[in-house]
Amino acid sequence: GEDVEQSLFLSVREGDSSVINCTYTDSSSTYLYWYKQEPGAGLQLLTYIFSNMDMKQDQRLTVLLNKKDKHLSLRIADTQTGDSAIYFCAPRAAGNKLTFGGGTRVLVKP
């Protein structure tokens, strides 16, 4: 099955950019998603990229996809304290099934 890896923790200063990285194994993944989870809450879809795209920008969020290396990243520009959360990478396989990475905990320091 799909294996999705993320780094565990990222600390960033308010106003700086954050980059969260993700690697996956299933090259047939069609859509690749980024979700945000705040403490004790469900998941909020942040953005996604289709597998035939290299980059997608959505306001402060930029997603880069290197399909050859099976590497996905999420860049958050001008990181704010409200961006502190856990971020999950989730490639989608057949049948709309998502496989989640372990999550990256982002801590934004003032």
Place this chain on the structure above:
Amino acid sequence: GAVVSQHPSRVICKSGTSVKIECRSLDFQATTMFWYRQFPKKSLMLMATSNEGSKATYEQGVEKDKFLINHASLTLSTLTVTSAHPEDSSFYICSAASGQNSYEQYFGPGTRLTVT
């Protein structure tokens, strides 16, 4: 946007009892619903996929007789944890999609189950 609710948000039950968790799509018809389990500080693990009107498809290692899933309508799916044990304590999250090819899954807020 699409909203998915879960009820209850928190539940504490005694070992050996059963508990039902509801997942509702409030403003769209969910032909497919997914149930996930999340351990503390861990990722989400897909437990099962349910399509309206048919039996759920369980992931490997998930006991279908212990985790009963019913998707009787296009807006409601239920997960019943039968004969709960302390090791079933977890955060259960559902998601809903409007079709098998729908590119978005909308997640509920989760249900924290504690079995004492």
